[in-house]
Amino acid sequence: MLATITRLFENDYDEDGFRTCSVTGLNIHRSAEVHVKLFGLTAVIAMIVGGLFAFSVAMTRWEVVGLIGEFEGYYRHLSMHAWNLLIFWMVFMEIAVLYVGGPIVLGRRLPLTKVAKAGWGIMVAGALAVNYFIWTLSGGSDAPLLTAYVPLDVPLGFYGGAILFLLGATVAALPFLVSIIQQKREDWNGTLPLVAFGAFVTFVIAVQAILGGIAAFSYAFIWQAGIIDTINAGIYRQLYWIIGHGSQQINLLAMITVWYFLTHVVGGAVVASEKVSRTAFIMYLFFINLGAAHHLMVDPGLSAGWRIFNTSYAFYGAAFASMIHAFAIPAGLEAGRRQRGLGGGLFGWLTSAPWKNPIFASTIFSIILFGFLGGITGVLMGQMQLNMTWHNTYATVGHFHATVALGTTLAFMGLVFFVIKTMFQRNFISDRLALLVPYGYAAAMGLASLLMVYIGILYGVPRRTSQVVSNIIGSEFSLSAAEPLFLILGPMTLLAIIVGAVFVLVAVGSLLGGSRTTESDAQALLPQGGLVPDGGSDSVHAVEMRGTFTLCLVFMAAFVTLYVLNWFLLTQLWSIGA
């Protein structure tokens, strides 16, 4: 067993420890590759744990099944599900993305490998502690869920574990920063490749988020330890959401960086405009973390002006940036494929794309579904007044399943497949099963997310509860009108979990039992004409982008329609507010 695991970390390197990737042409150093594998594999383990609890959570919310009662530990299961998937699966993957975006793209060693290992160790210890304190919760204490809102009686050790994990993530991110510094020292006037630039902005956003998280959990920690007597619920919420939503902004940036990377490598995308894409990243840097304030839209004690400025990411500076990427990434694909002669008509570049490659399919579904479902719902619920109708309903759960569980998870599944092929150099145990993953997951999780939004907005079903749809204990009132929709939602969540299990089966199975890839397997991943075809020109701007433009107009039409519908629904309410 140990030998099998050790073999996973081996590849043929030259005497300096470098090898040339036969797919990307990147010059990869052993130190960077080994650590990408380490963090990536750990992420998949967190995903398996979180996925197991997805089953118990989904089968409880489907009240016909009603797997775990409120007093039988449902909230513990929900906490395990949230922390392992929203935090551990994501953050371990993000460190791997940083190491790809930094040292690997730049063709460097990973500096400070001991620090990287120490960071990994601290993160693992923190993650284990969080899991332990959630799972061993005794009768008198409260489950933390994702947020651990004070003054709930959440165990001290839980806050300690969370702080430890975040410290570990900071430590693990340091070698990335050092690699960027080394690069700039050697070539001060040089421009970083776009993927490395995106990874760098991701790093800055991550540090902001993590510092907020350490502040929040430390505040709760010293209160639970009895060092301070009282704690302010509103201040904790403000601090908490710096990490609570900030962590998801790390996901967003890491995912967009992965989009640029994978559409290029397996789809043949180019960069439509360096200036425009980099400007969008810079806008994220300044504005995206302000958007975390949309969790406080219906909190007391915050002025309307503060809420409106922050929740709008400062006049929607970050939403604008996302819409820039929404054009730039498909446009890069369109331009790259048209330049290769693969794009007839309006959408020929898209229909001729490698849809049978699970890496490509994962990436494209991630882009489309994140934008249409996650992006639009995020802006809607982030409007101060609309937030009254979204806050803490099942619709918010739908929103973050559309973003994280659907969009980001699909992109990261694609990346894991890519890493299996190129870094672990293993073929899939079954190409057919691998291809089932993006299609099955996108369909099931897409529909599930949509239904959650629908159930939340139109039936007012709350999140974080085990039973209110069929029966509210002690009341004749219930939300049972929503029951028929759960008859579709329940099976869809189950299907998504099954496809998630297939992903794990393919990933782990291929690592342990997949045949070694050959040169021709590697070539098969590349777009027609290879990664850098002959005769490409520099004048990307002159290539037709009308297919992308059409898609973006469809997106805008959907956005405007849903915006108007949501506001119409709001104005049907009784009058509220000064």
Next chain:
Amino acid sequence: MTSPLDPPDGNWWDRAVNRRETIWLGIAGAWSLGIFAWMSGFTRFGDQNPIGETYDVEPEAYAATVDTYEENAETTSTAAIEESRAPTEEERQDVLVPPSKSVYVFPRRFSWGGLPVVLEAGTEYDIHLSSADVQHGFSVRPEESLSQQINLQVFPGTEWVVPMSFDEPGTYQVICNEFCGQGHASMHGTFYVVDPAEYETVTGE
């Protein structure tokens, strides 16, 4: 060929941008500013805004205020409201009739203090929200129209006064939508909103 894995060549900043991409930047930028302006403007001309005065208040002090409020309040009964008649003396107990336009809501695990209460349709009330213990979620909807629902966060230590005027008579159901501990799912309360013509009758005034 420009690759996201390679440093761009030369003066990439001054390179031309595709015409359609430029148009999209205009559309997306205008939309971003437009939805900002609408959200901001709606606080001036709209009728649904989660805005109200807030005060720091210790849970004990708020509890004392609520006690005084409840002592001064008359009571009526669910049966009287549902049957649009005056309550009998024996019935008068389960529904509060607020003595003024201030209505106090005081959630604690796992019940809504101050509820049920009977209100007059079309009259503006100041709804006071503060918690006795942990955070709660004040989630309200008319019984017969589930899509018309709103949600406000309730803190201990903070009193939020949100004016509301229920235009339509009906039974408005309140549940807790912020996790507040085991038992959270059973937390519910009611606003009875009655037609002004019937208000005096059902409250027995």
